[in-house]
Amino acid sequence: MHTAPILRVRDLSISFGAVRAVDRVSLSLEPGERHGLLGTNGAGKTTLFNAISGDVKLSEGSIEYKGRTISRLPIHRRARLGIGRTFQTTLTFADRTVEDNLRVAVMGSHGPRFAIGTWNRYGAQVQAARAVASRFRLDEVMEQPVATLSYGQQRELEIAMALASDPELLLLDEPAAGMSPQARGRLIEVLRSLPRSITMLFVEHDMDVALSLADRITVMRDGAIVASGTPAEIRATPLVREIYLGGKH
Ligand SMILES: Nc1ncnc2c1ncn2[C@@H]1O[C@H](COP(=O)(O)OP(=O)(O)OP(=O)(O)O)[C@@H](O)[C@H]1O
Ligand SMILES: [Mg+2]
Numbered sequence: 001m002h003t004a005p006i007l008r009v010r011d012l013s014i015s016f017g018a019v020r021a022v023d024r025v026s027l028s029l030e031p032g033e034r035h036g037l038l039g040t041n042g043a044g045k046t047t048l049f050n051a052i053s054g055d056v057k058l059s060e061g062s063i064e065y066k067g068r069t070i071s072r073l074p075i076h077r078r079a080r081l082g083i084g085r086t087f088q089t090t091l092t093f094a095d096r097t098v099e100d101n102l103r104v105a106v107m108g109s110h111g112p113r114f115a116i117g118t119w120n121r122y123g124a125q126v127q128a129a130r131a132v133a134s135r136f137r138l139d140e141v142m143e144q145p146v147a148t149l150s151y152g153q154q155r156e157l158e159i160a161m162a163l164a165s166d167p168e169l170l171l172l173d174e175p176a177a178g179m180s181p182q183a184r185g186r187l188i189e190v191l192r193s194l195p196r197s198i199t200m201l202f203v204e205h206d207m208d209v210a211l212s213l214a215d216r217i218t219v220m221r222d223g224a225i226v227a228s229g230t231p232a233e234i235r236a237t238p239l240v241r242e243i244y245l246g247g248k249h
Pocket of ligand 2: 045046047
């Protein structure tokens with residue numbers, strides 16, 4: 001049975017002055033799909049992400065989410081529709097505790113009606129946020145300021161924050177970047193264990209990680225899509241081996 005895509009990007013282009021960072025990209029994600037975005041530095045992956053989350057204005061084309069055009073909606077409206085994201089670099093409140101940061105993430109997804117004083121009414125969300133935190137073993141550091149955590153833990157917190165907003169579409173920009181092999185392994189396990197009610201689009205530089213996590217892969221170069229398919233198809237594409245693996249496999 002064919003289901004409608006949860007995300008449909010059509011002929012999307014984004015220019016920064018003379019630089020065409022994203023060049024007529026079209027992409028569809030089925031509900032529950034885990035989609036990996038690969039490509040060399042400057043390929044346009046983050047810019048495409050930012051267009052989907054609302055952080056960057058598109059120049060041409062359109063973005064549909066659950067059948068609705070969201071191209072011109074502001075970030076917070078998209079977040080409330082169920083689009084959660086992390087950034088390539090860490091973006092947390094460093095002087096606040098892990099718990100405070102998780103609260104902010106839960107609140108952000110529920111809009112202004114969610115004031116600090118009403119926190120206790122949201123027991124279910126709080127429980128969910130704590131459950132996510134414990135998957136990353138952040139429950140052991142709930143009361144610590146974020147600045148005292150290791151870099152890997154801070155990245156994990158960011159992902160926990162994105163999950164705490166209860167997203168239907170989760171956008172992850174290089175979630176494992178800079179992590180130790182151990183933290184990276186744990187992260188992959190957590191991402192694998194997420195329910196299929198969450199559709200995932202992620203950027204990942206490690207080909208093996210991307211291929212093991214994704215159902216489908218899109219490869220970008222110079223703003224354009226140069227290959228897409230299942231991990232097996234991508235692995236067998238000569239152009240991908242040439243530009244992405246640099247002949248190392
Ligand atoms: N705000 C901006 N202003 C001007 N140019 C930009 C801006 N953001 C990105 N670019 C340019 O757009 C192109 C695509 O950049 P982008 O960050 O999307 O690539 P990327 O695939 O995420 O790369 P990386 O793997 O290094 O993260 C690059 O040439 C970059 O220099
Ligand atoms: Mg990037």
